[in-house]
Amino acid sequence: xxxxxxxxxxxxxxxxxxxxxxxxxxxxxxxxxxxxxxxxxxxxxxxxxxxxxxxxxxxxxxxxxxxxxxxxxxxxxxxxxxxxxxxxxxxxxxxxxxxxxxxxxxxxxxxxxxxxxxxxxxxxxxxxxxxxxxxxxxxxxxxxxxxxxxxxxxxxxxxxxxxxxxxxxxxxxxxxxxxxxxxxxxxxxxxxxxxxxxxxxxxxxxxxxxxxxxxxxxxxxxxxxxxxxxxxxxxxxxxxxxxxxxxxxxxxxxxxxxxxxxxxxxxxxxxxxxxxxxxxxxxxxxxxxxxxxxxxxxxxxxxxxxxxxxxxxxxxxxxxxxxxxxxxxxxxxxxxxxxxx
Ligand SMILES: C[S@@+](CC[C@H](N)C(=O)[O-])C[C@H]1O[C@@H](n2cnc3c(N)ncnc32)[C@H](O)[C@@H]1O
Numbered sequence: 001x002x003x004x005x006x007x008x009x010x011x012x013x014x015x016x017x018x019x020x021x022x023x024x025x026x027x028x029x030x031x032x033x034x035x036x037x038x039x040x041x042x043x044x045x046x047x048x049x050x051x052x053x054x055x056x057x058x059x060x061x062x063x064x065x066x067x068x069x070x071x072x073x074x075x076x077x078x079x080x081x082x083x084x085x086x087x088x089x090x091x092x093x094x095x096x097x098x099x100x101x102x103x104x105x106x107x108x109x110x111x112x113x114x115x116x117x118x119x120x121x122x123x124x125x126x127x128x129x130x131x132x133x134x135x136x137x138x139x140x141x142x143x144x145x146x147x148x149x150x151x152x153x154x155x156x157x158x159x160x161x162x163x164x165x166x167x168x169x170x171x172x173x174x175x176x177x178x179x180x181x182x183x184x185x186x187x188x189x190x191x192x193x194x195x196x197x198x199x200x201x202x203x204x205x206x207x208x209x210x211x212x213x214x215x216x217x218x219x220x221x222x223x224x225x226x227x228x229x230x231x232x233x234x235x236x237x238x239x240x241x242x243x244x245x246x247x248x249x250x251x252x253x254x255x256x257x258x259x260x261x262x263x264x265x266x267x268x269x270x271x272x273x274x275x276x277x278x279x280x281x282x283x284x285x286x287x288x289x290x291x292x293x294x295x296x297x298x299x300x301x302x303x304x305x306x307x308x309x310x311x312x313x314x315x316x317x318x319x320x321x322x323x324x325x326x327x328x329x330x331x332x333x334x335x336x337x338x339x340x341x
Contacts, residue, residue, distance in 0.1 A: 004073035033165035039141030111319030139219035236295025254324035
C-alpha cells in the first residue's frame, strides 16, 4: 500500500485525472465497457471510514477488498489533494496524511453515504426480523451486504440489480476474492432507463408473490424523473403487498441554479465529469402524494438535519450532510391501487 501511495503522490494533475478516468474500464464479452466510477468512490468512502474512524456510523469492514490496492491508494490521494492542492510535502507523515484525508472526507459526501447505508440496513434488519425473506439491491454497485451477512444467505435471497458494466466488474472482483456464490445470491444486469424492472427480475430467483425489501441507494438522482417513477410504479404493480423500499434522493432545489448549495453544485460538476450526470430531484413536501400516485405509502422522509441528528452525534468534528440530501422509506399497501380502481 505504501508503494501505491508513493506512486500517486508524484503524478501530475493531468496523469492523476487520466488514472481516475481509467478506473472501471473493463471488457465484457469482448466489448469494452465503463463501470460507474461513483460506485468505486462510495465503496472507498465506506472502506476508509471502517478502517480509520471510531465510533463507526456504518462498519463496511469488507468494502476495501472489492477495490485494488492501487485504487484505494488513488482515492486516498484524491481526498488528500482536494485539501492541499498539490502542496503535499508539509503533511508527508502517514498519521498527518490520514488526518487530512479524514477531515476532507467529513466535509464531503461521506456523511450522506454512510448515513444512507445505515438507514437502509437498519430498516432491512428490522424487516428481516419481521419475516422478509428477499432483498433486492437496486443499483447495488459495490454494496457488501451479501458479503458481510453471508450468514443470512441460508434463509433470505439477495438479488443485486445493476447496470451491466458495473455489475460485470463487481462479479470479476468477487471471483478474484474467491467468494463462491450461493444460489440465494443472484445478479440481474439492467439499465433502469431501458428495461422494465419486473421483467428483468424474472431472470432471477426473485419471487413476486413474496414481500421484498428494495434498497435503492445513490441512484435516484441519476435517472430522469420519468424513469424514476416508472420503476416505482412497475414495482407497486407487480411486487407482493407489504414490500418496502428505502432510497435516498436530492431535493428539487439541488437542480435549481438559484437555490443549489455550492457544495452540491461542485458534486454535480464532478460526477458529470465522471460521466454520471445527476438529472432529477424530488420535492420532499410533495413526496407523499407523488409516491401515492405510483402505489407506495411514504413511511419516513428524513432531511439532512434529521440524518445528522440520527447518525452523527458524538463526533467532535461532525460529519457534514449536504442540505439537499434526503432519505425515505416507503411501503406497499396491503390493498394495491389496482384493486380499488
Ligand atoms: C453512486 S453508485 C451507488 C452504488 C451503491 N448503491 C452505493 O450506495 O454505494 C450508483 C449506482 O447506480 C447504478 N446506476 C446508475 N444509473 C443506472 C441505470 N440507468 N440503470 C442501472 N443502474 C444504474 C450504477 O451502476 C451504480 O452502481
